[in-house]
Amino acid sequence: MAAVSKRLLVSDLVTFDKINQVPSNYIRPLSERPNLQHVSSHETIPIIDLHDLNSAKRRHVINQIRDACREYGFFQVKNHSVPESTITNMMQIAKDFFSLPEEERLKSYSDDPSKTTRLSTSFNIRTEKVANWRDFLRLHCYPLEDYVHEWPTNPSSFRAHVKEYCTSVRGLALELVEAISESLGLERDYIGKQLGKHGQHMALNYYPPCPQPDLTYGLPGHTDLNLITILLQDDVPGLQVLKDGKWVAVDPVPNTFIINIGDQIQVLSNDKYKSILHRAVVNCDKERISIPTFYCPSRDAVISPAPELVTEDQPAVYRPFTYGEYYDKFWNRGLATENCLDMFMATKST
Numbered sequence: 001m002a003a004v005s006k007r008l009l010v011s012d013l014v015t016f017d018k019i020n021q022v023p024s025n026y027i028r029p030l031s032e033r034p035n036l037q038h039v040s041s042h043e044t045i046p047i048i049d050l051h052d053l054n055s056a057k058r059r060h061v062i063n064q065i066r067d068a069c070r071e072y073g074f075f076q077v078k079n080h081s082v083p084e085s086t087i088t089n090m091m092q093i094a095k096d097f098f099s100l101p102e103e104e105r106l107k108s109y110s111d112d113p114s115k116t117t118r119l120s121t122s123f124n125i126r127t128e129k130v131a132n133w134r135d136f137l138r139l140h141c142y143p144l145e146d147y148v149h150e151w152p153t154n155p156s157s158f159r160a161h162v163k164e165y166c167t168s169v170r171g172l173a174l175e176l177v178e179a180i181s182e183s184l185g186l187e188r189d190y191i192g193k194q195l196g197k198h199g200q201h202m203a204l205n206y207y208p209p210c211p212q213p214d215l216t217y218g219l220p221g222h223t224d225l226n227l228i229t230i231l232l233q234d235d236v237p238g239l240q241v242l243k244d245g246k247w248v249a250v251d252p253v254p255n256t257f258i259i260n261i262g263d264q265i266q267v268l269s270n271d272k273y274k275s276i277l278h279r280a281v282v283n284c285d286k287e288r289i290s291i292p293t294f295y296c297p298s299r300d301a302v303i304s305p306a307p308e309l310v311t312e313d314q315p316a317v318y319r320p321f322t323y324g325e326y327y328d329k330f331w332n333r334g335l336a337t338e339n340c341l342d343m344f345m346a347t348k349s350t
């Protein structure tokens with residue numbers, strides 16, 4: 001078995017150490033491996049055309065969103081409001097960042113999850129036992145003016161392109177939050193009003209080629225702690241979603257985003273919509289980049305099931321909590337251990 005890796009970043013391990021085996025600290029026990037030959041590629045996550053979202057056919061689009069949220073917790077969107085050039089520039093700047101020399105990238109390195117701008121690796125190296133085949137640059141990006149000054153300045157156009165992307169994706173997020181609110185039978189602005197001052201984070205995920213992809217993960221199965229996630233992926237497959245107990249591959253479709261319901265929508269909807277397990281697997285040949293935008297409440301926002309969705313038959317499943325409390329609990333536990341939502345259940349009266 002290959003020795004434990006001493007490199008901070010997995011990309012540098014692959015580039016400099018010319019490994020042909022996965023180091024032992026990345027190897028999952030047999031029962032936790034990805035089982036890549038048992039992944040379904042027949043089922044597809046619905047693709048919803050947003051062209052009609054602001055027309056007389058809005059109700060039809062809202063119904064499609066409702067059905068996808070109920071059935072999959074995931075959907076893809078095309079004909080959205082984010083310009084193709086903004087997407088191309090974002091993907092290119094992510095590639096350029098991860099191609100910088102090691103010492104340049106490491107200027108942003110930190111293993112402290114509370115830092116609002118940081119380059120790191122795996123998921124949370126302070127709590128996890130087995131490492132993941134991923135490096136990532138995590139950025140907080142709303143309100144922009146609070147964070148842009150922390151972002152990398154190399155490549156020189158990094159801040160400009162990422163700013164443009166964040167602003168445009170925030171517009172899409174706000175449209176989707178309204179649509180999801182309506183799809184639950186709530187006022188269009190109900191969910192938006194529960195989010196305090198709102199928050200937006202993003203990750204630039206870099207998965208280098210892996211010599212033994214069946215032994216490890218880019219990211220193991222997890223749910224997202226935020227409200228909704230808007231994922232951009234390059235043309236290399238890797239995302240898989242759990243549907244009826246089976247992993248389903250979500251292969252890339254150019255100029256679409258993949259949207260998933262996060263834990264906070266599960267709470268606000270009182271379990272009508274579920275935050276679904278998904279994972280990223282790696283491959284032997286190609287690097288992969290994915291860029292999730294995590295749209296979220298601000299830390300002080302109080303999240304609880306919408307009163308209109310609490311009934312005698314379906315009492316409140318969760319107690320009220322602040323997003324800050326949820327965020328801290330989520331990061332202080334291991335990714336693959338207890339479901340964070342279970343720690344926020346309402347106490348049942350007997």
Ligand SMILES: O=C(O)CCC(=O)C(=O)O
Pocket residue numbers: 203205219224231233238239240278279280290292
């Ligand atoms: O890389 C992907 O496709 C998934 C990324 C993801 O799930 C995450 O960053 O939380």
